[in-house]
Amino acid sequence: QKEVEQNSGPLSVPEGAIASLNCTYSDRGSQSFFWYRQYSGKSPELIMSIYSNGDKEDGRFTAQLNKASQYVSLLIRDSQPSDSATYLCAAEGGGGSYIPTFGRGTSLIVHP
């Protein structure tokens, strides 16, 4: 059973701080990793994808992947109240399958 684990939170950070969201996955064969943001009552929105070990930066977002530790993280710099949402981590590609496995999500609250 492939699993992706996330702390459900909520993670509360003050405006302007760095929010750090973490995710672990069980399938060592997973090749592709994604972070989705989901506002309450809305559908998930892809914000980052990462395929190689190391860091990938896109604006205020940085995704980090460590395949040896089976660990993925998302850093949000200069957090804004508009970043308040649930962040879903997904892993895909183990065993030639393209079926993604999603974590349950971490709720982030950025307070002014």
Place this chain on the structure above:
Amino acid sequence: KAGVTQTPRYLIKTRGQQVTLSCSPISGHRSVSWYQQTPGQGLQFLFEYFSETQRNKGNFPGRFSGRQFSNSRSEMNVSTLELGDSALYLCASSLEAGVPEAFFGQGTRLTVV
């Protein structure tokens, strides 16, 4: 560029009935996947279609089925509805099968009473 369009947005059905949901992918996208999202189970993969063929299937009973048309539009059908089928059903499209970046539609909120 229009996004993924799902219809209807909301549905209320009675136990035992069947339901059909529709999804139009982003123009040029040929792969369509369906997901069920519930508070208890999170986001779970139902199936993926590419070129009118089901490529992958998640761990759901045979009451859940789908199809894809030649224009890449997709439908999913749930027969003999159960209360536990109440969920947000999401469709996601991607450019090609095996291209992992997927873009979600707004979803269909199904309530079974």
